[in-house]
Amino acid sequence: MNRIEKVREAVDAVLLNIADAGERRCGYMHLYGVxxxxxxxxxxxxxxxxxxxxxxxxxxxxxxxxxDPRDHAHKGSAMARDLLNSMKCFEAG
Known part of the structure; x- marks a missing residue:
């Protein structure tokens, strides 16, 4: 599995936990579109x-x-860093 596939797998795991189908669809469209x-x-x-x-x-x-969109930039960067570190396929540098 390549690095982008690993990122997509992690993102999909988050999105699949969204109970509301409309919100989940918006999440997929937004994150994959961006x-x-x-x-x-x-x-x-x-x-x-x-x-x-x-x-x-x-x-x-x-x-x-x-x-929860409050302070999403800071909280999101920390969560993204943790996800990437857990994947062990992206190195700082």
């Missing part, structure tokens, strides 16, 4: 599309995990 937009921007700027895809996929992960 991920695709990040890839397009990265490709246009000759940046790393894989890292852009992962960042886009995880950018609002805390909001969907808790259904």
């Amino acid at each position: 991920s695709q937009a990040c890839v397009l921007i990265a490709l246009k700027r000759n940046e790393n599309a894989e890292l852009a895809a992962a960042a886009g996929m995880l950018h609002d992960i805390h909001t969907y995990a808790t259904m």
Whole structure:
């Protein structure tokens, strides 16, 4: 399994826990859509599309995990870091 597949698996696990089907659908559309937009921007700027895809996929992960948007940037970055560290396939640097 490649790194993006691992990120998608983690994101899907979060989204599948959303009880409301409409909210779950919005989560999929939003996180996967932002991920695709990040890839397009990265490709246009000759940046790393894989890292852009992962960042886009995880950018609002805390909001969907808790259904609480308060302070989502800080809490989301901590949650994303924990997820990436647990995957052991992304190194800092």
